[in-house]
Amino acid sequence: MRDLIAKYKDILVYYDHQPLLLFWAVADVFNNQVLWTDLSYWTEIGQPDTYWLYMVYLVISVGILSTLNHIEKCAMFVFWYLMMHIFSTIRFCVSLYLEPDLEFEMVIVKNLTITFVYFLLWVWIYSKMKMEAVLKKVGASKEGPNG
Amino acid sequence: MDNATIVAIVTCLITGLLSAGGWKFYEAVLKQKANERKEEKSERLAYRDDLIKRVEKLEDEKDGCMKVLGELKTEFAAMKVKVEFIEKENEILKLKLQNRI
Numbered sequence: 001m002r003d004l005i006a007k008y009k010d011i012l013v014y015y016d017h018q019p020l021l022l023f024w025a026v027a028d029v030f031n032n033q034v035l036w037t038d039l040s041y042w043t044e045i046g047q048p049d050t051y052w053l054y055m056v057y058l059v060i061s062v063g064i065l066s067t068l069n070h071i072e073k074c075a076m077f078v079f080w081y082l083m084m085h086i087f088s089t090i091r092f093c094v095s096l097y098l099e100p101d102l103e104f105e106m107v108i109v110k111n112l113t114i115t116f117v118y119f120l121l122w123v124w125i126y127s128k129m130k131m132e133a134v135l136k137k138v139g140a141s142k143e144g145p146n147g
Numbered sequence: 148m149d150n151a152t153i154v155a156i157v158t159c160l161i162t163g164l165l166s167a168g169g170w171k172f173y174e175a176v177l178k179q180k181a182n183e184r185k186e187e188k189s190e191r192l193a194y195r196d197d198l199i200k201r202v203e204k205l206e207d208e209k210d211g212c213m214k215v216l217g218e219l220k221t222e223f224a225a226m227k228v229k230v231e232f233i234e235k236e237n238e239i240l241k242l243k244l245q246n247r248i
Contacts, residue, residue, distance in 0.1 A: 079166070086162055087155045094151035130170055138177045 017128045020121075021064060021078070028061040056084060071136065075129040082122040089115050 029035075033054045042051040063077035093112075096102060 079163075083159050083163055087159045090158045091151045091155035094154045098150060134170065134174045134177060138174065138181050 012124065017125045018068065021074075021125055022068065025061045025064040029058065029065065032058045032061065034058050053084070053088070057081075060084065071129055072133045075126065075133050078122065078126045078129055082119075082126050085115075085119060085122055089119065 034051065035058070037051070039048065039051045042048050060077050060081045064074055064081065067073040067077060089112075092115075096108065
């Protein structure tokens with residue numbers, strides 16, 4: 001059990017984030033609603049802003065994919081992805097709070113839990129990238145698990 | 148713009164500013180540490196260079212001293228031989244003097 005926990009710690013501290021970022025960004029681009037719907041669809045269901053929100057996500061995902069070889073620029077796109085994630089989550093939470101006739105539903109708890117895990121994921125990726133960029137800028141290097 | 152959007156934007160702004168400030172601070176701390184390490188390293192290098200120079204100087208002096216020591220040993224050996232001869236001669240002269248008396 002102790003080995004397993006140590007392995008989790010090693011994964012979070014030492015393992016690379018690039019493959020995850022690559023697959024996530026590719027999946028995000030192909031899953032983006034801008035590619036599969038148009039503005040009129042979202043206007044009809046009364047959420048025209050959502051279309052533009054997806055558009056921003058698409059731009060950021062393409063930005064991540066196109067700057068994977070430049071860590072500082074890529075970190076900037078990841079930062080904006082994180083901001084968008086925080087923006088969407090806070091907006092959703094505040095809307096829930098301000099809604100007067102809200103009923104407790106498990107699906108909301110599930111969605112918020114998943115959103116929180118995604119938030120941790122993006123914070124982890126952003127921290128790793130930023131740390132790497134800062135160390136590169138300063139000219140220092142961090143020791144790995146084997147010294 | 149509804150309240151939820153405004154709250155979300157304000158939260159994002161605060162988070163973004165705090166994050167940027169935090170990273171700048173961390174970068175400054177790392178830079179300071181790197182500079183300290185650099186200074187320490189340059190001091191160590193200067194000390195090492197000084198030691199190398201001193202050792203080179205001492206080696207040169209040692210070579211000179213060894214040369215002088217060699218000459219002194221030769222002269223000392225010659226003197227020793229001379230003294231031995233003089234002592235022997237002195238003994239002979241002493242004996243001759245006793246025989247005369």
